[in-house]
Amino acid sequence: MTNWTRLTSFEPQAKKTETWIYTNAGTEKKHTVDVTFGKPVDILSLKLNMTEDYAASVAQVKSSRTALFASKDLDHLQQCPICNEDADRAKEIFxxxxxxxxxxxxxxHYFIKARPSREALEHFYGSDKSYQKTYADRRTTEIRVQQVAMPKALWMLSQYEKEFGKKPVRILDVGAGSGHFVYACRQLGLQADGVEISESGRDFSKKVLDVELRNIDFITELDKLSTDYDVITFWGVIEHVPHPMKMLAAAYKLLSKRDGLVIAEVPRWDCFGSSLQEQFTDSIVRHLDPLGHINCFTDSSLATAFQHNQFNIVSAWYFGMDIYELVTQLAYARKDNKIIEELKRLIPTMQEDLERARFSDEMVFAARPAR
Ligand SMILES: [Zn+2]
Known part of the structure; x- marks a missing residue:
């Protein structure tokens, strides 16, 4: 059984340096981790199109997920996707x-044990265009680049420079979606490429951002990729895939002989957003959406995923949308969008407080290959 312990100061601060200690069957490994808490974002300008029709989103997500999971066409997981523990030993939560x-x-680690089969998913994504819509809406593109992708690109740069004392040259974004992060990196003068298996994501990226993404499966077609990338990023990717460990193993193969950094952002189970969604399971459109997020990580399970793929964790970043979730759930429950207008002023400061208390719904870890 894996166990993680954390040495940290009492004070809530925006930045800390902590010691994270992994123990497993007599093995002990220490990681020195620079932690950042919080990421300011004008969430309502970003998600405005979503709050306009939140009720329609709930209806669509609820009916499509309920139909998919009621079908007989499900694959049953035999083992934990992170540590290979017998999946029959896993405990049902909600x-x-x-x-x-x-x-x-x-x-x-948290996971969905009975998932729609590959065929059912291909049929779903082939006929349902709404899944990419939030990320690919033209109206929100510039806001998304400046408020979401650019802070991530800058964080990535500063973590790389801290670790290696120089700037990275080549960046590979895996599961690049609609190309925002690759675009932000290029604005910073970096050589950035992206791979994306979704055709609609690649089309959008080409048409709107003039960024050509490659149609490459990162696990099975790894040999088509150059081995001189300095940074490999997975922004909101490994929670969607059946084999997150294979993604990290592939990243290790590309990075192991260089000054390389791997970065993964994932949804985080232990947060205010999850405890809220446990009470509102009938109106979930993000975070614990069991179709997209077949994996939901704990700090331990993500750290274990890195440790077991021979990476040393060097940085972590905690932020989220928990208070946005609270405000939209209240508005939906009361069927009153004025609640959003009245309460949106709470979002920035309350979210920042949650982040400093390490109780927010997203996390990013950065790691370098162990030598
Ligand atoms: Zn496990």
Whole structure:
């Protein structure tokens, strides 16, 4: 059984240096981790199109997920996707749209055990265009680049410079979506490429941002990629895939012989957003959406995923949308969008407080290959 301990100061601060200690069957490994708390974002200008029709989103997400998970066409996981523990030993936590989340007793990872088959998913994504819509809406593109992608690119740069004392030259973004991060990196003068298997994402990226993404499966077509990338990023990717460990193993193969950094952003289970969604399982459109997020990480399970793929964790970043979630859930429950207008002023400061208390719904870890 894996176990993680953290040495940290009492004070809530925007930045800290901590020691994270991994122990497993007599093995002990220490990681020195620079932690950043918080990421200011004008969430309502970004998500405005979503609050306009939140009720329509709920109806669409609920009916599509309920139908998919009620079908017989499900694949049943035999092992924990992170530590390979027998999936029969996992404990059921709660269900969203007929899909129970389970927790692994060995590494603490959360996952959906019975997932729609590959065929069912291809049919779903082929006929349902709304999944990419939030990310690919033209109206929000510039806001998304400046408020979401650019802070990530700058954080990536500063972590690389801290670690290696120089700037990275080549960046590879895996699961690049609609190309925002690659675009932001190029604005900073970096050589950035992206791979994306979704055709609609690649089309948008080309048409709107003039960024050509490559149609490459990162696990099975790794040999098509250059081995001189300095940074490999997975922004909101490994929670969607059946084999997150294979993604990190592939990143290790590309980076192991260089001054390389791997970065992964994932949804985080232990947060205010999850405890809220546990009470509102019938109106979830993000975070614990069991179709997109078949994996939900704990600090331990993400750290274990890095440790077991021979990476040393060097940085972490905590932020989220928990208070936005609270405000939209209240507005939806009361069927009154004025609540959003009245309460949106709470979002920036309350979210910042949650982040400093390490109780927010997203996290990013950066790591370098162990030598
Ligand atoms: Zn596990």
């Amino acid at each position: 269900s969203v749209y007929g899909a129970p989340y389970f927790q692994c007793p060995s590494c603490s």
